[in-house]
Amino acid sequence: xxxxxxxxxxxxxxxxxxxxxxxxxxxxxxxxxxxxxxxxxxxxxxxxxxxxxxxxxxxxxxxxxxxxxxxxxxxxxxxxxxxxxxxxxxxxxxxxxxxxxxxxxxxxxxxxxxxxxxxxxxxxxxxxxxxxxxxxxxxxxxxxxxxxxxxxxxxxxxxxxxxxxxxxxxxxxxxxxxxxxxxxxxxxxxxxxxxxxxxxxxxxxxxxxxxxxxxxxxxxxxxxxxxxxxxxxxxxxxxxxxxxxxxxxxxxxxxxxxxxxxxxxxxxxxxxxxxxxxxxxxxxxxxxxxxxxxxxxxxxxxxxxxxxxxxxxxxxxxxxxxxxxxxxxxxxxxxxxxxxxxxxxxxxxxxxxxxxxxxxxxxxxxxxxxxxxxxxxxxxxxxxxxxxxxxxxxxx
Ligand code: PLP
Numbered sequence: 222x223x224x225x226x227x228x229x230x231x232x233x234x235x236x237x238x239x240x241x242x243x244x245x246x247x248x249x250x251x252x253x254x255x256x257x258x259x260x261x262x263x264x265x266x267x268x269x270x271x272x273x274x275x276x277x278x279x280x281x282x283x284x285x286x287x288x289x290x291x292x293x294x295x296x297x298x299x300x301x302x303x304x305x306x307x308x309x310x311x312x313x314x315x316x317x318x319x320x321x322x323x324x325x326x327x328x329x330x331x332x333x334x335x336x337x338x339x340x341x342x343x344x345x346x347x348x349x350x351x352x353x354x355x356x357x358x359x360x361x362x363x364x365x366x367x368x369x370x371x372x373x374x375x376x377x378x379x380x381x382x383x384x385x386x387x388x389x390x391x392x393x394x395x396x397x398x399x400x401x402x403x404x405x406x407x408x409x410x411x412x413x414x415x416x417x418x419x420x421x422x423x424x425x426x427x428x429x430x431x432x433x434x435x436x437x438x439x440x441x442x443x444x445x446x447x448x449x450x451x452x453x454x455x456x457x458x459x460x461x462x463x464x465x466x467x468x469x470x471x472x473x474x475x476x477x478x479x480x481x482x483x484x485x486x487x488x489x490x491x492x493x494x495x496x497x498x499x500x501x502x503x504x505x506x507x508x509x510x511x512x513x514x515x516x517x518x519x520x521x522x523x524x525x526x527x528x529x530x531x532x533x534x535x536x537x538x539x540x541x542x543x544x545x546x547x548x549x550x551x552x553x554x555x556x557x558x559x560x561x562x563x564x565x566x567x568x569x570x571x572x573x574x575x576x577x578x579x580x581x582x583x584x585x586x587x588x589x590x591x592x593x594x595x596x597x598x599x600x601x602x603x604x605x606x607x608x609x610x611x612x613x614x615x616x617x
Pocket of ligand 1: 256323324325326327352400405433434435465466467473476477478
């Protein structure tokens with residue numbers, strides 16, 4: 222039998238946790254595993270701006286004909302504006318080319334396969350730690366994955382010197398995966414000077430930055446969160462961005478993202494784009510339309526755009542409030558360990574410093590689900606569940 226040779230794959234560390242959470246029958250269970258935004262009521266509702274754009278689309282959409290390989294043109298243009306800003310020279314000089322792709326994951330995979338098949342860039346450096354799926358995506362595409370130091374558990378902070386020391390080991394043409402903002406899982410981002418240092422190192426050593434930009438607007442704001450990317454793009458001639466609208470538009474299941482390649486000049490961009498399109502054609506042929514149409518409809522309409530920005534601000538601010546409340550409640554529950562670092566981190570996640578053993582006890586004894594690394598999805602905390610979670614943490 223052919224299939225009897227197939228070995229069981231290990232459960233995905235994050236999605237496997239969601240399966241275990243769903244199967245748990247305890248009524249008071251809390252899921253702080255997967256990175257999805259929850260409102261105060263613990264729900265993940267469709268954004269109002271998205272609902273309105275969908276109503277509009279329902280009326281005007283006349284055909285379900287295939288999109289081109291690169292997706293919705295208007296969408297690809299708004300992606301470039303979000304990434305590089307209004308009046309960007311890179312966009313004006315047509316050094317950027319964008320293909321709509323299925324989420325951040327699909328965009329990263331397209332980028333990896335394009336590089337693997339068409340360039341000598343076959344080694345990628347990722348931060349230690351990083352999003353659990355990075356290694357999986359890049360190795361499946363055939364790239365060799367190496368790690369650069371990023372985080373120090375003892376200080377709950379980053380070690381920038383160690384990062385630079387490790388990246389100095391990289392060889393010409395190697396790819397450096399950088400989290401555009403809201404680093405997953407640590408919540409610790411580079412400051413603007415550090416971004417410039419990394420960019421200069423990439424320039425000096427001919428390394429290719431690959432930005433994973435999945436949380437634009439969840440850190441400090443839409444423009445603010447792009448400052449690192451823009452600073453690097455000012456210094457290096459070539460880079461790739463894989464961005465996602467799963468989180469900032471709440472479009473998780475529409476699978477909407479994009480891969481954007483910036484080249485030295487317009488001709489090089491176009492030539493590379495022909496190969497990006499070839500990669501896509503052999504994989505899923507062309508992207509699904511709905512998510513791209515939603516995003517481009519919202520961003521093209523001043524009223525809908527303002528509403529979306531308001532909704533995004535609300536999500537960002539609620540998470541920030543939960544960070545503060547979490548730290549304060551832990552203190553009031555008598556936890557002596559200093560958790561104040563959590564309120565200084567950005568985005569959906571916090572590297573709590575909880576050990577694997579504590580994480581297991583929280584799940585078994587209190588029905589609180591956290592990823593084994595101790596990463597907490599702060600976006601899953603609410604005023605209602607913070608006291609429950611903090612009491613349990615105090616006990617473990
Ligand atoms: N990159 C990072 C850092 C993420 O945290 C995630 C989602 O959790 C993704 C990429 C994937 O995003 P998407 O769901 O759009 O594929």
